[in-house]
Amino acid sequence: MSNILDDHPVPKWLGAACNGCGKCCIDSNYMLNLPATLSDIRRWRKEKREDILEYVDFIGEGVYDLWVKEGKSLPRCPFVRKDRGKPTYHCTIHETRPQACRGYPLTAGQMVELGCEILDEIESVTMRISRAKSK
Numbered sequence: 436m437s438n439i440l441d442d443h444p445v446p447k448w449l450g451a452a453c454n455g456c457g458k459c460c461i462d463s464n465y466m467l468n469l470p471a472t473l474s475d476i477r478r479w480r481k482e483k484r485e486d487i488l489e490y491v492d493f494i495g496e497g498v499y500d501l502w503v504k505e506g507k508s509l510p511r512c513p514f515v516r517k518d519r520g521k522p523t524y525h526c527t528i529h530e531t532r533p534q535a536c537r538g539y540p541l542t543a544g545q546m547v548e549l550g551c552e553i554l555d556e557i558e559s560v561t562m563r564i565s566r567a568k569s570k
């Protein structure tokens with residue numbers, strides 16, 4: 436992960452340009468560092484989401500790691516599903532997904548690292564704006 440790029444936070448509204456490519460949810464490196472918050476844990480306990488809690492690893496001091504099975508980090512989220520006949524994916528726990536997923540993307544470095552396709556959209560729009568301005 437590039438620390439220089441990670442110093443560049445991105446605005447929350449960028450998330451609206453997500454095209455559902457799924458790269459974030461099926462990236463093994465991203466899965467290695469995906470945390471849950473205490474509020475995620477409390478919510479899942481309240482909702483009796485044992486199906487989610489079984490993939491949470493308690494690291495200590497209020498730190499929880501996602502998505503872990505039998506002590507091993509899974510290479511992709513167990514709750515992501517491919518859309519039938521489409522190149523896209525969807526989250527099957529969208530309504531109660533972790534805070535980390537709600538906040539994505541946080542930084543430019545994170546997007547570059549994952550090959551997030553929001554970047555393609557930004558580049559495409561930027562090029563169209565440049566062309567329009569140069570006329």
Ligand code: SF4
Binds near residue numbers: 460514528
């Ligand atoms: S919980 Fe949903 S948004 Fe988060 S990694 Fe899994 S599929 Fe993706």
Ligand code: SF4
Binds near residue numbers: 453454457549
């Ligand atoms: S990598 Fe980016 S565009 Fe693809 S699903 Fe994740 S947020 Fe959306």
